[in-house]
Amino acid sequence: MSKTVLTVDDSRTMRDMLLLALQDAGYTVIQAVDGVDGLETLAAKGADVVITDINMPRMDGFGFIEGLRADPNHRTTPVLVLTTESDADKKARARAGATGWIVKPFDPVKLVDAVRRVAA
Numbered sequence: 001m002s003k004t005v006l007t008v009d010d011s012r013t014m015r016d017m018l019l020l021a022l023q024d025a026g027y028t029v030i031q032a033v034d035g036v037d038g039l040e041t042l043a044a045k046g047a048d049v050v051i052t053d054i055n056m057p058r059m060d061g062f063g064f065i066e067g068l069r070a071d072p073n074h075r076t077t078p079v080l081v082l083t084t085e086s087d088a089d090k091k092a093r094a095r096a097g098a099t100g101w102i103v104k105p106f107d108p109v110k111l112v113d114a115v116r117r118v119a120a
Contacts (some may be wrong), residue, residue, distance in 0.1 A: 015117050048119050
């Protein structure tokens with residue numbers, strides 16, 4: 001059975017790129033457009049791995065990760081942060097709840113490798 005990856009990003013282009021890379025690798029992909037949508041989608045459908053952007057409207061990636069970690073069902077769900085952000089303070093803040101950090105633009109092969117590692 002394939003693992004499910006939830007992608008949370010306000011950019012349609014980025015969601016499409018993630019969808020292609022992950023589907024080609026055999027993953028089931030569900031998508032959300034921001035942190036609020038991400039938490040609702042996660043509650044409704046669940047996911048084995050989450051990939052989230054940081055800078056989004058309504059609820060950013062930090063709020064999304066905090067909300068996800070507050071849910072007992074997702075306390076151990078692997079979260080990869082995918083962002084253009086390289087600020088050390090923001091990285092440290094994200095690491096408090098995230099499993100890993102991937103910089104945009106991403107290499108599809110490295111992205112799939114990272115998902116495989118955390119989903120194992």
